[in-house]
Amino acid sequence: MATLFDHAIRLGDDALILGQRLSAWCGHAPMLEVDLALANIALDLIGQATLFLKLAGEEEGKGRDADALAFRRDVLDFRNCLLVEQPNGDFAQTIARQFLFSNWQELLMMEIAQAPSPALSAIGAKAVKEVAYHARYASEWVVRLGDGTEESRRRMIAGLDWMWRFVDELFDPEDGASSLRPAWDARVAATLRAASLDVPGPRRGVLGGRKGHHSEHLGHLLCEMQFLQRAYPDASW
Amino acid sequence: MSKASKGEGPAREWPLWEVFVRAKNGLSHKHAGSVHAADARMALEAARDTYTRRMEGVSLWVVPSSAITASDPGEGAALFEPAADKIYRHPTFYTIPDGVKNI
Numbered sequence: 370m371a372t373l374f375d376h377a378i379r380l381g382d383d384a385l386i387l388g389q390r391l392s393a394w395c396g397h398a399p400m401l402e403v404d405l406a407l408a409n410i411a412l413d414l415i416g417q418a419t420l421f422l423k424l425a426g427e428e429e430g431k432g433r434d435a436d437a438l439a440f441r442r443d444v445l446d447f448r449n450c451l452l453v454e455q456p457n458g459d460f461a462q463t464i465a466r467q468f469l470f471s472n473w474q475e476l477l478m479m480e481i482a483q484a485p486s487p488a489l490s491a492i493g494a495k496a497v498k499e500v501a502y503h504a505r506y507a508s509e510w511v512v513r514l515g516d517g518t519e520e521s522r523r524r525m526i527a528g529l530d531w532m533w534r535f536v537d538e539l540f541d542p543e544d545g546a547s548s549l550r551p552a553w554d555a556r557v558a559a560t561l562r563a564a565s566l567d568v569p570g571p572r573r574g575v576l577g578g579r580k581g582h583h584s585e586h587l588g589h590l591l592c593e594m595q596f597l598q599r600a601y602p603d604a605s606w
Numbered sequence: 607m608s609k610a611s612k613g614e615g616p617a618r619e620w621p622l623w624e625v626f627v628r629a630k631n632g633l634s635h636k637h638a639g640s641v642h643a644a645d646a647r648m649a650l651e652a653a654r655d656t657y658t659r660r661m662e663g664v665s666l667w668v669v670p671s672s673a674i675t676a677s678d679p680g681e682g683a684a685l686f687e688p689a690a691d692k693i694y695r696h697p698t699f700y701t702i703p704d705g706v707k708n709i
Contacts (some may be wrong), residue, residue, distance in 0.1 A: 400620070400642060401642070401643050402642055402648075402655070402656065403652075405652075405655045406651065406655045408657060409655050421624065494693035506628075506651060509647060509648070509651070513644065513648075565663075
């Protein structure tokens with residue numbers, strides 16, 4: 370049975386790692402407007418991560434705050450799902466990741482907003498509004514790219530193809546999130562239909578993120594994200 | 607940046623949209639700026655992300671810039687200068703009650 374600490378650290382790590390990933394688009398997006406939108410989403414996620422990790426630190430009771438958990442943990446101690454640590458790739462691959470994740474996260478946050486722990490439910494209630502926008506934004510891009518030019522369609526399919534094997538982990542029965550699957554399937558299928566894209570066929574899901582078994586990508590991400598706090602602990606300016 | 611923003615000609619650029627923000631209920635929408643977007647929905651989202659991220663508004667309008675007809679600066683004299691000496695058109699002879707913020 371997962372404790373409140375386990376729960377908070379998973380949610381916090383999901384948001385933190387995806388927030389960091391998306392931040393890498395800043396200054397590189399295809400259009401200024403898209404640049405701002407991705408940075409906004411990244412900031413929403415990092416804000417959620419701060420709240421979830423703070424709660425995790427309090428639950429743990431060892432004096433670690435959100436910064437300590439974010440910047441002074443090693444890769445094996447991260448509990449994010451594998452989906453969020455996947456590389457940005459091209460814009461379509463980033464959108465594919467966001468689309469699959471945000472639709473899941475929105476359903477999850479709706480559930481968490483009703484959680485028995487008041488600390489957890491307050492974060493869920495705040496996050497659900499932000500995430501609803503992320504899901505809408507990503508879904509609309511899936512339709513635009515899928516139903517756009519030959520090239521955008523090819524890239525969208527490739528992006529979904531890359532990300533699809535990490536979907537099963539989101540609904541791992543060990544996390545108790547398997548009940549969200551039918552609603553998620555329905556949402557994703559509806560958007561893909563509007564984009565005239567096929568739902569990718571079933572494939573063997575890759576699991577392990579929740580136990581700390583990460584892909585090589587996460588270590589590189591943490592290198593960059595944690596560098597400053599590692600090199601200059603407690604630096605401030 | 608994409609080819610579109612390297613100025614390969616107007617055909618590769620997304621169309622421009624003018625953004626109007628209503629700061630709070632009861633006030634009118636005010637022009638805030640413009641965004642590039644491929645369709646109206648994308649324009650609304652870009653406007654939301656660009657112009658309301660610091661709680662500037664409660665409502666947004668986006669209008670294709672091409673739908674706006676502007677006055678000709680060359681006609682400025684005929685259009686606007688005749689109003690210059692007609693101060694009686696200003697409601698400056700009324701006293702505004704204390705506490706009224708918008709009139």
